[in-house]
Amino acid sequence: MRRVLDATAFFVEIPLEGELYTSPLVVDELADARSRCRLEALLAVGLRVVSPGRDSLRRVEQVSETSGDAGVLSPADRDILALALELSAEVVSDDFAVQNVAHHLRIPSCPVQQRRARKRKWRFRCPGCGRNLEGPEECPVCGAIPKRTIK
16 A cells, blocks of 8 residues: 555554655654654665655645635645645644545545544634625635634
8 A cells, every 4th residue: 555644643552554655855854763763664665755746736726625625734744735636645644634534536545653533524604794705815805814613
């Protein structure tokens, strides 16, 4: 089985099997000695560091906009989702937004230490005037920044 690893997989000592992948942006997030050692150990057993293509990144961006998660995904999150999409791989991540977008993309996901996230679609509600909005941009009526809530 192919698996694309988020930074979470490098912070804990869990056994990982199969073809392992991650992105250069995830590697850049690994700052402490323990996670860097874990990275080196996984590289020694075949972990591949690969950048995703533009088409996959565009697809992730579109789906994350639709699901309402675009504002909370980091560039590294987008990379691992795009890579999993390209490789038909499972995403290993505890990040609920990553898991949610993976659900919407029909990519299997596997949490490391957290419970599995359920598929959600978010809406944006203005705290000033109470209007429901399409996205996180400021409210055209009162100018307040909307809050993300479950649809």
